Amino acid sequence: MLHIALAKGRIAKTVMHRLADGGWEFPEYSGDSRKLIFTDASGRLKVTLVKSPDVAVYVRRGAADAGIVGKDILIEDGADDVYEILDLGIGKCRMAVSGIRGQRDVMKKRILTVASKYPRIARRYFARRFQPVDIIRLNGSVELAPLVGLADVIVDIVETGTTLRENGLEAYDEFMELSARLICNKVSYKMKQSELQDFIRSCRFEE
Numbered sequence: 557m558l559h560i561a562l563a564k565g566r567i568a569k570t571v572m573h574r575l576a577d578g579g580w581e582f583p584e585y586s587g588d589s590r591k592l593i594f595t596d597a598s599g600r601l602k603v604t605l606v607k608s609p610d611v612a613v614y615v616r617r618g619a620a621d622a623g624i625v626g627k628d629i630l631i632e633d634g635a636d637d638v639y640e641i642l643d644l645g646i647g648k649c650r651m652a653v654s655g656i657r658g659q660r661d662v663m664k665k666r667i668l669t670v671a672s673k674y675p676r677i678a679r680r681y682f683a684r685r686f687q688p689v690d691i692i693r694l695n696g697s698v699e700l701a702p703l704v705g706l707a708d709v710i711v712d713i714v715e716t717g718t719t720l721r722e723n724g725l726e727a728y729d730e731f732m733e734l735s736a737r738l739i740c741n742k743v744s745y746k747m748k749q750s751e752l753q754d755f756i757r758s759c760r761f762e763e
């Protein structure tokens with residue numbers, strides 16, 4: 557049996573649909589269930605729903621053979637000791653610096669206050685531009701920060717742009733293309749190669 561750790565949230569829904577299209581049946585899965593482990597009807601595939609930053613932990617430690625998670629998380633938290641084997645081409649989005657619409661001159665401030673769920677990515681972005689920053693790590697709804705005066709700008713993912721638009725913000729610089737990746741445990745990569753290939757083929761992830 558192949559065990560996949562799947563990042564909860566948007567990616568999970570897309571992947572579960574893709575699996576269903578590929579012929580995998582998960583009788584107990586429904587998008588709004590609180591269940592965390594699903595085994596397919598043939599007993600060949602197990603999917604566990606895991607918080608995004610934990611996917612690489614499960615895979616590295618062999619608690620899952622493979623994982624599906626956004627590249628943003630892999631860059632931010634690191635993905636040492638696992639193989640990144642495929643860009644799945646789903647969950648596409650961009651990492652961007654954003655702020656209040658029409659106020660991009662704020663970027664010229666001597667010291668910029670930056671709110672982000674991705675402090676490492678944010679720090680690197682501004683370090684490359686020799687821009688001094690004060691980074692505030694937040695855990696979600698980052699778009700609020702410029703609106704309440706907590707930060708000048710945010711560094712966050714933009715998918716449809718709806719969240720920015722509906723909150724009077726705009727992207728000042730979209731600087732990184734992102735998508736979901738398949739990562740694999742190093743031992744499983746050797747020992748379960750044919751199962752992995754079947755899985756990839758059945759989901760048509762290679763297209």
Ligand code: PRP
Pocket residue numbers: 695696697698699712713714715716717718719720
């Ligand atoms: C992500 C991201 C943005 C939003 C972007 O948040 O942090 O807020 O999605 O998507 P959009 O461009 O399609 O509007 P998520 O929904 O994961 O929630 P969070 O803010 O609680 O992290």
